[in-house]
Amino acid sequence: MxxxxxxxxxxxxxxxxxxxxxxxxxxxxxxxxxxxxxxxxxxxxxxxxxxxxxxxxxxxxxxxxxxxxxxxxxxxxxxxxxxxALSILGRLNGHIVTGHVDTVGTIIDKNKINDTTTFKIKIGERYSKYVADKGSIAVDGISLTVVESSASYFTVSIIPHTDNNTTLNIKRIGDTVNIEVDILSKYAERLLAKKNVDEFLIENYL
Structure with a gap:
């Protein structure tokens, strides 16, 4: 973890x-x-x-x-x-990241304004459904907050500290990045799916 x-x-x-x-x-x-x-x-x-x-x-x-x-x-x-790996006594400063990459995204835009750098990253619809505005996402292992999300891409903005202390400062348009969506969104989807199945069984067979 x-x-x-x-x-x-x-x-x-x-x-x-x-x-x-x-x-x-x-x-x-x-x-x-x-x-x-x-x-x-x-x-x-x-x-x-x-x-x-x-x-x-x-x-x-x-x-x-x-x-x-x-x-x-x-x-x-x-x-x-x-x-x-996270120590049991450590602070959870980012978000829960498992290290199990879901997919690979592609940087399709990079824009720096003043001290903030914004990345636009393309991902497939299979995983974009787990990405939400202001939600958490791991990009090449970096815990980031989603600025904007759509069916085919999402954007994140990074501060100078992140830019200076990670590999994002050498990433260019066309480069790939590992994406791990927030595991909580996948658990929520699974729970909702089970709830719908249970309601269907109750309504039709019980």
Whole structure:
């Protein structure tokens, strides 16, 4: 479980592709207290630490993860957002993020006015239904507030701190980002669907 508050920006030092892709990420801050078997979010994707070296950790990436995220496009030297798993004593400063990416979005507009940068991100209708104005969303693992949402895109605005301390400052129009919608919206949909089924059964068969 994560919060979407990025702790550090790391750099990909090694990628070994195969049935299971192995990746090594150079970092410092997120190594504090991390042990083999712990979880670290890399661009919003929950990965298990398989080894720890001097100023780096390694993880394995399954094919399904590569298929549903943008981690497959990483290369040596790529910059990534990093966050350790939430401590039970930590503050939930962002929102509840699972690290299970739902889909990949594409940046279709980027506009900077004064100190605020606004991104317009295209996503499919399958997941846009979970996005609401002023709701929460994770973009490459960053907890952000939705400014505007539609059936095909949503917009988010970031403050200078986020711009300076995440990978969004190097993102350009056409780049992809990992999207995790607010898990609470999916639970709400499931509960409503069950309620409708129960009401149908009561009305027609009981």
């Amino acid at each position: 994560f919060t979407g508050i990025i702790e550090e920006v790391g750099k990909v030092k090694m990628i070994q592709r195969g049935n299971i892709t192995k990746i090594a990420v150079e970092c410092k801050k997120v190594l504090d207290g991390v042990r083999i078997g712990d979880s670290v979010a890399v661009n919003g994707v929950c990965l298990t630490v398989t080894n720890i070296g001097k100023d780096l950790f390694t993880s394995d990436i399954m094919y399904e993860t590569l298929k549903t995220s943008n981690l497959g496009s990483l290369k040596i030297g790529s910059i990534v957002n990093l966050e350790r």
